[in-house]
Every structure is written in structure tokens, then in C-alpha cells.
Amino acid sequence: MDDIAKQADEMETLNAIYGSDWNMGSGGERGHSIEISHGTTIVNLCFTIPKDYPSKAPPIFEMSAPTLNKDEKEKIYKALNEVFAENLGEIMLFQCIEKVREMIGIYEPDVNVPGHSAVLQTPESIVLFEESVECPLIIHGETIEDRKSYFQAHVAVLRCEEQVKVVLNTLKKEPKIAEATHNILAWRFGTHRDYDDDGEKAAGSRLLHLLELLNLNNVIVVVSRWYGGILLGSNRFRHINNAARQALVQAGMINQ
Structure with a gap:
């Protein structure tokens, strides 16, 4: 399966999982975004998908999180870069989204x-x-x-x-x-x-x-x-x- 086919499959899967929370096509021709919220915390992730993703290039992401301080944002950036490194050559958007959900407390510790x-x-x-x-x-x-x-x-x-x-x-x-x-x-x-x-x-x-x-x-x-x-x-x-x-x-x- 080539990159374009993998991207299409991934988009279909994310749309099935996140429904209307997953916005396809925003932020540019190949950009997609999702708003992740928990309590008063809101994190907006926007992914730009290179044509050679996932085989050769990871997605490019931008994050907007006005309620988080600098250190909290840095921790998320670091965690997402680790997700990129662990999943090189593979689709990874779901892992990125779930990592942010975990970090802002959507999943409670006892879960x-x-x-x-x-x-x-x-x-x-x-x-x-x-x-x-x-x-x-x-x-x-x-x-x-x-x-x-x-x-x-x-x-x-x-x-x-x-x-x-x-x-x-x-x-x-x-x-x-x-x-x-x-x-x-x-x-x-x-x-x-x-x-x-x-x-x-x-x-x-x-x-x-x-x-x-x-x-x-x-x-x-x-x-x-x-x-x-x-x-x-x-x-x-x-x-x-x-x-x-x-x-x-x-x-x-x-x-x-």
C-alpha cells in the first residue's frame, strides 16, 4: 500500500473514532485538526501531511493551548516528538492525539x-x-x-x-x-x-x-x-x- 492509500485509510479511521471532533481539510490543503478538551484545558492540534508520509516523513504539527504554561507546552512537544521517533515509517496521528489526551488528564491515573x-x-x-x-x-x-x-x-x-x-x-x-x-x-x-x-x-x-x-x-x-x-x-x-x-x-x- 502506497503513502496516499495509507493516508486515506488513516483519515477514514480517525473520522470513525473521533467523529465531528476530527476536522479534515482545515489548516491547508493537506491539513487536519482536532480540538482536545478536558475541564478548562483546551488543546488544538493541526497536522499538515507531507506527500511522502508515512514512509519517509512524519506529519508537521502546530499546537495552540492558551490555558497551558510554557513548561506544560514543552512537555507535550517533547512527548509528540517521542511518538514521531517511535513510529517512523508508520501512521501515527492516533498515537499523537491519544498522547495529548493522556497528558492533559482525560485518562485518570487509576484507569x-x-x-x-x-x-x-x-x-x-x-x-x-x-x-x-x-x-x-x-x-x-x-x-x-x-x-x-x-x-x-x-x-x-x-x-x-x-x-x-x-x-x-x-x-x-x-x-x-x-x-x-x-x-x-x-x-x-x-x-x-x-x-x-x-x-x-x-x-x-x-x-x-x-x-x-x-x-x-x-x-x-x-x-x-x-x-x-x-x-x-x-x-x-x-x-x-x-x-x-x-x-x-x-x-x-x-x-x-
Whole structure:
């Protein structure tokens, strides 16, 4: 896939994730922008995309953040340059946006974002009482197929955080789901939230952001992906989000 095709896929993915927050075409012919806000903090990022991005050149960005002081802005500039260095040759706009979201406090410290999911580090009390926690009704969405890869979402309403582990374990009792290449997870309950990429880098955080955009709480979404041997590029994130949306519609949690 050439640079132009990768750019088009990335724009489609970002538009699916951030919706109207992602403004395509502002700031110049190849410029795109997004406003990131948390409390009284507002950060505007504008990206100019070189024709040879991502293979040879990183995006060029400008930042406007009137509520941040000089030191805070410098920390963000430094962090974004580190993202550039870590992702040379790869698309990176999502990583840049999520890094800023993290730094201005959108993700609370106990949320464990980014990083290893707390779902895999369940406290002893949850493990001990897991058998006494009832598994909620799990709705299984339709399967999406693309070049021999398959995606299917599973959603449920949570009545307590302990059910996160119960839902995941219940799903993995199904041989087909247990054998999936990735079982990507995101959940929100009250003020707590978390995700697990399960080896599909950045997929869990995208799924969590989808729940936040839809303002869904007390819900868990797991998207199973069976890899078919053909790389899908950023299309895989679009399929993960679309599978999740379809399952949420099927469960009656959102409108079509």
C-alpha cells in the first residue's frame, strides 16, 4: 500500500473514532485538526501531511493551548516528538492525539491508560468470588469479513466491575472465541474504565474511545479478530469499531 492509500485509510479511521471532533481539510490543503478538551484545558492540534508520509516523513504539527504554561507546552512537544521517533515509517496521528489526551488528564491515573489492562491483574477478592458473580446476558454481533480476517463483537451490560472478568472468561469458554488471534476489550463502569489490546496495538484504546464518544456507561465490549494471513493496515481498526457499533445497535444500546 502506497503513502496516499495509507493516508486515506488513516483519515477514514480517525473520522470513525473521533467523529465531528476530527476536522479534515482545515489548516491547508493537506491539513487536519482536532480540538482536545478536558475541564478548562483546551488543546488544538493541526497536522499538515507531507506527500511522502508515512514512509519517509512524519506529519508537521502546530499546537495552540492558551490555558497551558510554557513548561506544560514543552512537555507535550517533547512527548509528540517521542511518538514521531517511535513510529517512523508508520501512521501515527492516533498515537499523537491519544498522547495529548493522556497528558492533559482525560485518562485518570487509576484507569491504567495507556498500558497493560487491569483486567489481567484482577484483585484476589474478584478471583475468589468470581464463581458467585452472575454473568450478564452477552449479545453477539454479526461477523465482518475482509481478506480472510473475521471480526465479531460481543457486548453486555455490567452491574458490577467483577462482571468484566466473568464476561471475558465466559466468552473464552467458547472454543472459537478462545482461538481468536485477538480478543480486544474495553469497558466502562461508573467512573472506572479500562481496556486490553490483547496484542493488537492501540485497538483497545480506540474501542474505549468509541464508548466514550457514544456516552455509554456500565457496558463491556469485546471484539474478537481471527487473522487471515493478509495485512489489513488501518482498515482493521475500522472493522473493529464497526463490529462494536453493530453489536451495540443489536443490543439496543444505541440507535442505528
